[in-house]
Amino acid sequence: MCNMIIVSFFFFDAFFLNFFFSFLMKRRRGIKTTVTAYTRVEENPGDFRVDNGILFCNFCDHSVEWTRKSTVDDHLKSITHTNKKSLHENKQRRLQQTLTSSFSSFESKKIIIHDLVEAFAIADIPLEKVNSLLGFFKKHCKEGGAIPQAATLCQSYVPQVFSVHLESLKTLFYQKPVAIIMDETTDACQRSVVNTLFTYRKDTKLVSVDFLLRVNNVTMGQTLISILPKYDVPITSPRLFLSDSAAYMKKCYKDVLHPLMPQLIHIPYCAHILNLIG
Ligand SMILES: [Zn+2]
Secondary structure, eight states, X not given: OHHHHHHHHHHHHHHHHHHHHHHHHHHHHHHHHHOOHHHHHHHSTTTEEEETTEEEETTTOSBOOOSSHHHHHHHHHXXXXXXXXHHHHHHHHHHHHHHHHHHHHHHHHHHHHHHHXXXXXXXXXXXXXXXXHHHHHHHHSTTGGGOOOHHHIIIIIHHHHHHHHHHHHHHHHTTOOOEEEXXXXXXXXXXXXXXXXXXXXXXXXXXXXXXXXSOSHHHHHHHHHHHHHHTTOOTTOOOEEEEOOOHHHHHIIIIIIHXXXXXXXXXXXHHHHHHHHO
């Protein structure tokens, strides 16, 4: 009876061990079958690629046997591979440096041209004059050869300089209690031009140049009312309105501006009166 129990335990142990080892073997076989060429690519990012199920080294440009990890590792450690990889990396670094320096050179040229257009605008010099200065710029100025003809400057750079200037004006007068100066004149083509200036503390800037078909109290008032929102100046903010003593400007203040802006004070400036006396 005792012997039978011992034999039973022996068979039970043998069965259990057999089951356990076969489970382990299956697991090992299972892991082995999930390894693909793509596994090696994931294990070594940047070193390999898969083409038609074949593992290729990106630097040596030939196939590598992928089923055994040790074969792949040996290839990565080989002198041929490390030399080719470092050669490739050096080439990439040089290319990156070249691109960076080209980009910075391009950017510095853009800044020079932008500043040139801005300087001409501030000095009130027509951009056409640039064409006769190109030779001088090329001979004596660094990056002077990069300055284009006036037509290109007008087309490509003036809008950019203008928008930067406009933004700076908007910042300057944003929701400020500005004083407004308005006057009308005629240009070389006998068109009526209305210039509007804003003043806040020590800053007086031309904020709008408008060409009007008819100049009267209504059109002048409409022009000013349309300018204020462009600079985010609320209708309750302006304090002072300076104009000449023309009858239509007095009427503009009395009939159009004062009803909308009761806080506004009108001062007909004396320069105009003195001019009339003179
Ligand atoms: Zn290689």
